[in-house]
Amino acid sequence: MAWAVGMTMATVPCSARDAGRLLAAAAARVEISLAELAAAMVAESRGTPPPALIGRALSQAVQTARTSPDARSGRAVPGLMPSTEEAEHALGRFFDARLRLVATPADEPARRALEDAIYTLCVLMAEPSAHAAVVAAVQYTET
Numbered sequence: 001m002a003w004a005v006g007m008t009m010a011t012v013p014c015s016a017r018d019a020g021r022l023l024a025a026a027a028a029r030v031e032i033s034l035a036e037l038a039a040a041m042v043a044e045s046r047g048t049p050p051p052a053l054i055g056r057a058l059s060q061a062v063q064t065a066r067t068s069p070d071a072r073s074g075r076a077v078p079g080l081m082p083s084t085e086e087a088e089h090a091l092g093r094f095f096d097a098r099l100r101l102v103a104t105p106a107d108e109p110a111r112r113a114l115e116d117a118i119y120t121l122c123v124l125m126a127e128p129s130a131h132a133a134v135v136a137a138v139q140y141t142e143t
Helices: 002-011 016-029 034-045 052-066 069-073 084-103 108-125 130-142
Strands: none
Touching (some): 002 016, 002 034, 016 034, 016 052, 034 052, 084 108, 084 130, 108 130
């Protein structure tokens, strides 16, 4: 289960708590246990595609997690933004932590490092979700 949570954190991106919720929602959608879902994810990482229903449930859960309600509301950009250097540094920490977690999804220190990097990006970019914070930081540093 730790592997599935870690891989979900790195894929979405999201916190461990949100990854657990996402996996629980996907498992509930297709009426299987979390252990069965995790086993299907591990098998997929080794080249065995999951059953279509499980694959769709995971895809839908990831897409839902990546869709920020604020993105649809036309929310104004905050007036106080970090320096470009700080945003670049935070993005670097995020991508380094994400690569580390993808390499070792069950590694607890790698999970904590990604959660810390996500939290930093959310605060810096004034975004409520990890995906929105990463997108905002990338766009901000590219301008």
